[in-house]
Amino acid sequence: MQIAPISPNSAVSGNYWQWQGHNIYYVRAGVKQPQRPPLLLIHGFGASTDHWDKNIAQLQETFEVWAIDLLGFGRSAKPNLQYSGNLWRDQLNDFITEIIGQPVILAGNSLGGYASLCVAAECPNAAKGLILLNSAGPFSDSKNPKKPNPIQKLIRSVLLHPFPSYLLFQYMRRPANIRKTLKKVYLNQEAVTDKLVEDIYRPSCDEGAVQVFASVFKTPQGETVDNLLQQLTHPLLMLWGSGDPWMNAKQRGEKYRQYYPNLTEYYLEAGHCPHDEIPDEVNRLIHDWVMSH
Known part of the structure; x- marks a missing residue:
């Protein structure tokens, strides 16, 4: 079955769902x-869901495709809460149960990968499979625990205070700085478009966005990836942008194989967001893997 080419006019209209009193x-x-x-x-x-536009445009030809804005991001509400993998796990599990109405194949990038793994491992009835793209999340390492150095401790303690975290947020969310960050984590500089910058900038203007940003520094570490993998029973596809400057893909891939050897993986010429940077290749790999399981 062929994957249709990306249509530039493939924007999909969205909807809102009430979850625990939040849009x-x-x-x-x-x-x-x-x-x-x-x-x-x-x-x-x-x-946000906008980051998947190129994937939805193609994959919808073969699959029913859903995308969601996690609480605190995109067009979803941004309440002042303690954000965590458990919170997003519960949000996704309830969404699958109440709105989609059947188990899904979860595909998550970075933080979304960690949230997806939490669902697939801890709410197994909600999932049929799992696709992780440069997935985030902590591994436990009892032999070599990494202690933050004094500078990291100082930065963390400063950012726990509202005003410094507000100043850093205001600096980081400037469109010029968003563009600069994206250019560091995308190998293909042409993929860093005005639309991409705007899609990330726009939600940062919402009420509550600064508190969500600050919560990253306050949230206790969640369940470790190795513990989650030891609970996982579903098929797993790992897609790595090998040029990601934020994580050593090869080293991280070895850890996933250590705890979940029965996985499929590909290392791609891309950065932290391969689904957006090289969508044709990622869509083809997703399509072929799902069709073979």
């Missing part, structure tokens, strides 16, 4: 496929 934004594309589960796409930190 949650999501999109749905394609039609239900009785012979295969839907896909649920989950963005990374600071991103």
